Amino acid sequence: MDPLSDATTGLLPRLLQLRTLLNRGQLYEQAAQDAGVALDRPAMTILVILDAADHPLRVGEIATRMQVVGPHVTRHLNSLQKRALIIRVPDPEDQRARLIALTPSGQQMVDRYTSTVNGWFTAALAQWPDHDRTELMRLLTRLTSDLTTQFDALAAGGTPTDED
Amino acid sequence: MDPLSDATTGLLPRLLQLRTLLNRGQLYEQAAQDAGVALDRPAMTILVILDAADHPLRVGEIATRMQVVGPHVTRHLNSLQKRALIIRVPDPEDQRARLIALTPSGQQMVDRYTSTVNGWFTAALAQWPDHDRTELMRLLTRLTSDLTTQFDALAAGGTPTDED
DNA sequence: TATTGTTATACTCTATAACTATA
DNA sequence: TATAGTTATAGAGTATAACAATA
Numbered sequence: 001m002d003p004l005s006d007a008t009t010g011l012l013p014r015l016l017q018l019r020t021l022l023n024r025g026q027l028y029e030q031a032a033q034d035a036g037v038a039l040d041r042p043a044m045t046i047l048v049i050l051d052a053a054d055h056p057l058r059v060g061e062i063a064t065r066m067q068v069v070g071p072h073v074t075r076h077l078n079s080l081q082k083r084a085l086i087i088r089v090p091d092p093e094d095q096r097a098r099l100i101a102l103t104p105s106g107q108q109m110v111d112r113y114t115s116t117v118n119g120w121f122t123a124a125l126a127q128w129p130d131h132d133r134t135e136l137m138r139l140l141t142r143l144t145s146d147l148t149t150q151f152d153a154l155a156a157g158g159t160p161t162d163e164d
Numbered sequence: 165m166d167p168l169s170d171a172t173t174g175l176l177p178r179l180l181q182l183r184t185l186l187n188r189g190q191l192y193e194q195a196a197q198d199a200g201v202a203l204d205r206p207a208m209t210i211l212v213i214l215d216a217a218d219h220p221l222r223v224g225e226i227a228t229r230m231q232v233v234g235p236h237v238t239r240h241l242n243s244l245q246k247r248a249l250i251i252r253v254p255d256p257e258d259q260r261a262r263l264i265a266l267t268p269s270g271q272q273m274v275d276r277y278t279s280t281v282n283g284w285f286t287a288a289l290a291q292w293p294d295h296d297r298t299e300l301m302r303l304l305t306r307l308t309s310d311l312t313t314q315f316d317a318l319a320a321g322g323t324p325t326d327e328d
Numbered sequence: 329t330a331t332t333g334t335t336a337t338a339c340t341c342t343a344t345a346a347c348t349a350t351a
Numbered sequence: 352t353a354t355a356g357t358t359a360t361a362g363a364g365t366a367t368a369a370c371a372a373t374a
Contacts, residue, residue: 337366
């Protein structure tokens, strides 16, 4: 067994544990409560994505970034729009598409949420040396990027009998 | 705004992206297919947990490690037992409890699965300098640990009006 | 009486299929 | 004919409630 395997053998359980931690409502529900927002998790995820993008996004683009399917996004957009947290404007470049933008109150809500969560992260990492924090960001970014590339390649080449 | 905030502001979107990556079936389904296993994700998670523990675990312990609730584990154990991938043995220390152990075929299945996934990780990180891989493991371990501590504290102190 | 686990039921999240409108 | 989005329906995953057995 080569040393590369040894170096990555521990990755799977670590990532599963991290996923578990992030997935279960705990984090989200606590943050939602502390921030005073009453929104389900996928809806808040949409707001966070719009906030991070810094400009309006198409429905399909939101779906891609969430790694979910279009109709799922539509459903949550409907309820977000009813609550006036987002608006749909026609895309000037393509009349079929819509651009989704945060309303001021949507922006306000996502700001409250993210600042709550960021406060927790800051507290959790308060004892870390600066260098470790910097490295974590860098390695996490590269890990996500490399895993995405790897999985995309696997998905593309996964069923060679099916390609046409 | 202090520098600590700046250093952790980017953590939320990064973790959300990683969660997205790990969550959506893609990874699991591809691995299950490549490894030739036909099992749903939570069932496989149970096998991975048992494998990582290296000794039989109680139902409650599995639930805790999965961050889910008891009945959810029971349901999957029933189907895993029907397929002879796990066995339930009475805990000698407490007749109420059961210890869940992998059968040889269960062990074989989880081995196939983990070696497939570890192979991907190894490939994805093949270009990384050794030092980065080591650091990733270390920082990921500490991150998970510190976040867990943080969230537990939040959950415990989250509703001070409720304490008694 | 408290705890371990099970059974039964309900809810949340996400996917697939069928459709509408524009390209 | 292909693409962006929506509506309607179905399925996977997880939680809550009620119960049985042992401590």
